[in-house]
Amino acid sequence: MATIFDVARAAQVSHQTVSRVLKGDPTVGAPLRERVEQAVRELRYRPSAAARALASRRTRTLGMITVGQPYYGPSSTAQGFNAAARGAGWDVSIEALEDPDGADLPEAVAALRSRDVQAVVVVAPTPEVRAATLQVPDRDVPFVMAGGGDDGFAGVALDQRAGAVAATRHLTDLGHRRVALLAGPAHWADAADREDGWRAALAEAGVEPGPLVRGDWSAASGAAAAEALRDAGATAVFCANDQMALGLLHALHRSGLRVPEDVSVVGFDDIPEAAFFTPALTTVGQDFAALGRALLGEVERLVAGGETPPALAAPRLVVRDSTAPPR
Amino acid sequence: MATIFDVARAAQVSHQTVSRVLKGDPTVGAPLRERVEQAVRELRYRPSAAARALASRRTRTLGMITVGQPYYGPSSTAQGFNAAARGAGWDVSIEALEDPDGADLPEAVAALRSRDVQAVVVVAPTPEVRAATLQVPDRDVPFVMAGGGDDGFAGVALDQRAGAVAATRHLTDLGHRRVALLAGPAHWADAADREDGWRAALAEAGVEPGPLVRGDWSAASGAAAAEALRDAGATAVFCANDQMALGLLHALHRSGLRVPEDVSVVGFDDIPEAAFFTPALTTVGQDFAALGRALLGEVERLVAGGETPPALAAPRLVVRDSTAPPR
DNA sequence: AGCTGGAGCCCTAACTTCGCA
DNA sequence: ATGCGAAGTTAGGGCTCCAGC
Structure with a gap:
């Protein structure tokens, strides 16, 4: 590979001038800059990241x-x-x-x-x-x-709490008074935020928090939670992610309960497959x-030490076919 | 950060000896090796990747x-x-x-x-x-x-062809004579291999290839293919991945066709969610x-210039609830 | 065999020099 | 002289490799 010195020789300048051109230093005059750029092109010169790192720390x-x-x-x-x-x-x-x-x-x-x-x-x-x-x-x-x-x-x-509030409020707005949470694993920040939002939206609607069952984000854990949720008499379940919602849908279907007629289900994440669950999943979309x-x-x-990045857009509710008013 | 010279000084050896110890050179005697290793630990020395790369190329x-x-x-x-x-x-x-x-x-x-x-x-x-x-x-x-x-x-x-053969053979073994392929996008190597396997298994069973519809791996494209597949009278569909199978299941359900009673569906990949589709998806598992x-x-x-890696295990069929004999 | 010393890898940063208003 | 913009020169950075002893 060509080195910075090869380029310097070809352009008839010092290697330092080449270095300056490379980093866009404005103190290099136009004619020299031209010559260097051409030499770089001709020699297909690429600076070595290792040498750069070593020298610049x-x-x-x-x-x-x-x-x-x-x-x-x-x-x-x-x-x-x-x-x-x-x-x-x-x-x-x-x-x-x-x-x-x-x-x-x-x-x-x-x-x-x-x-x-x-x-x-x-x-x-x-x-x-x-x-x-x-x-x-x-x-x-x-x-x-x-x-x-x-x-x-x-x-x-992302503002998980806001997303959870939107999901839960959607359920209470539909008239549900027994809204369960199929939560993520304890101690996960994401899981806690979604739980907070669920509680807040229920409090705001004057509804007692329904049963809370903990999963591990997987579809299998969602399926495993179905029985407990049903026994607790939940008419609606907010799932902390779409995979658990899928497992729940699957288990409910097996046990003969219909979604959304018997139970409403909301997910979280809006994975590309969510629109094709059976039924299509109402969920909360996030901009990952x-x-x-x-x-x-x-x-x-x-x-x-730059400036603080702008706030992220809030997650938004995507209503599909897995939610309806309670019977 | 400590350099190799700092370590050398602390261990009272040359920097070269430190280098040798680091790379496990057996020509270093035990006592020096000890001293060097201790100095490395005490100084929390980590070699610089940049310097190494520069020197060793x-x-x-x-x-x-x-x-x-x-x-x-x-x-x-x-x-x-x-x-x-x-x-x-x-x-x-x-x-x-x-x-x-x-x-x-x-x-x-x-x-x-x-x-x-x-x-x-x-x-x-x-x-x-x-x-x-x-x-x-x-x-x-x-x-x-x-x-x-x-x-x-x-x-x-992975041996996609073998997986596709297994999936297709499963369908012909069940008695299907009209086995469609919901293929991946043209020109993808994976898609072509799965198509080959489908054709081969059908030929072996003496069955004419059923309709072939092309998707783009997404669930949406699977759903979009449902109508064409139904119109062609397929009693079984081998889908080139699980997402398309999900879309297909969804669309079939919507159009009132039952899986597996009316149509059998097989997927490919065995994503963790596949067991929780409705119905649970028969698919081909791969060890990614x-x-x-x-x-x-x-x-x-x-x-x-090492040896050729050992052959990969063949994908294996996972039979669940989305396949059954034709009516 | 077991170890040391010095050259070199390819850059950047800091300093120095040069030329001209 | 003074100052400044535009170039060049020199000194490492931390390691490996290749003689040497």
Whole structure:
């Protein structure tokens, strides 16, 4: 590969001038700039990221840690973050954890650190991974959590609470007085926010909170919750994500209960498949790509001291066929 | 940060000895090795990846390009690849393309090249992205395609054809004589393999191929295909992925046809939700994590000249409730 | 065999020099 | 002289590799 000196020789300038042209320094005169740019093109010169990092002590690299199953939300968030980062000239180094308990987190963080990433973004952090992250010695770069910061972490999250309020209010507006929550796992920030919203909307409507059953985000856990929900006499169930709603729909169908005639069901996330559930799922749509971009905004704020990223749009209710007034 | 010289001083050896200990060189004597290891621990020394890359001209970094929607299969494959790569000491730099037509591919490849990645893995390459990849000038590192190589690319794929044969044979064994294919998009390697398997199994059973309708992997396209499939009188449909099967189930239900009584449906992939479709979907399970590991194996073979990775386990049929003998 | 020393990888940052109003 | 804009020069950054001892 050509080096910066080869380019300098070809353009008959010093290597420093080449460096200046590369970074768009305006103090380089037009004629020299031309010559350098042409030499770069002719030699197909690409600067070496390694040498740059070594000399400048900045790697222009961010670390991204993903956790758990490849669900739609986290995957979309990661993708949005990625695209935004590339657009801003960042390189993204990824570490996919296999263990939701975070057993492989130290190893992953070590790998990112030896890469000298300038910040780390954690997507879909389980409570265990959050805790493990706190244990990391010498956290000398910013960590940003997708899905809400706390415990001394920065974080960015969509307004889950507002989404949950919209979903629950939709049910009370339909006349439901026994509105259950099929919640996400305890200690997850996302799950807690959705639970808060559910409680708030019910309080506002003057309705006692219905039964609360906890799942683990999976369709299987949604199916497993069906019996308890039915026994508790819920006429409507707000599910903390679409997968659990799918499992619930499945189990209700099996037990002979009809949706929405016997029970109304609302999901959360609006995964692309939700419109094709049977019946089509009423759910809450979220803009994960925007969340990804916001994560990058927060990272840049922490790294370079930019301004606070603009607030994210609130999730919006998408009404389909799985909700109706109670009988 | 501590440098290798700091460690050398603390351990009273030369920096070169430290380097040897770090890479596990057996020519270092036990006492020195001890001293060095202790100094490393005490100083919390981590080698600088940038300096290493610069000096050794090897970055120990792989590029991964992902394309399109975050579907379960590709996401799982990416995750498996990632975990395997970290285990083998590779760093993975990721580029998520937003445009399935590959408009942002050159930019992504340029980013990876300036990072001096030693190989590039492309997950879920659309035909457009394959084509765009061929246009990349100076492809000086190996490119490995997940989902089958050709056009001068290396590739690793699960045996889609065998899976498709199993799915189709299951339907003919049940007595179906009019077995349709809800195919993936034209020109996708995966789609073609599944189509081949369908044809082969039908030929073997002495059954004329039923209608073939093409979708785009999405549930929406599966729903859109329902009418054409019904009009063609198919009693069974093999869908090239689970999402399209979901859309089909949904549309069939709406039009009053019952599954499996009126039509049998088989999917492909066995996404975690498939067991909770209504009815539970008979489908073909694939080990995406193994595919991810095999991708890494192929990369290492190309980079270091290792042995050919072992063959992947064949996909296996998972029979649930969406298939039955024709009436 | 077991260890040390120095050169070199490719850049950037800081300083220096040059030329001209 | 004075100052400033536009270039060049030098010194590392932290490691591996290749002689040497």
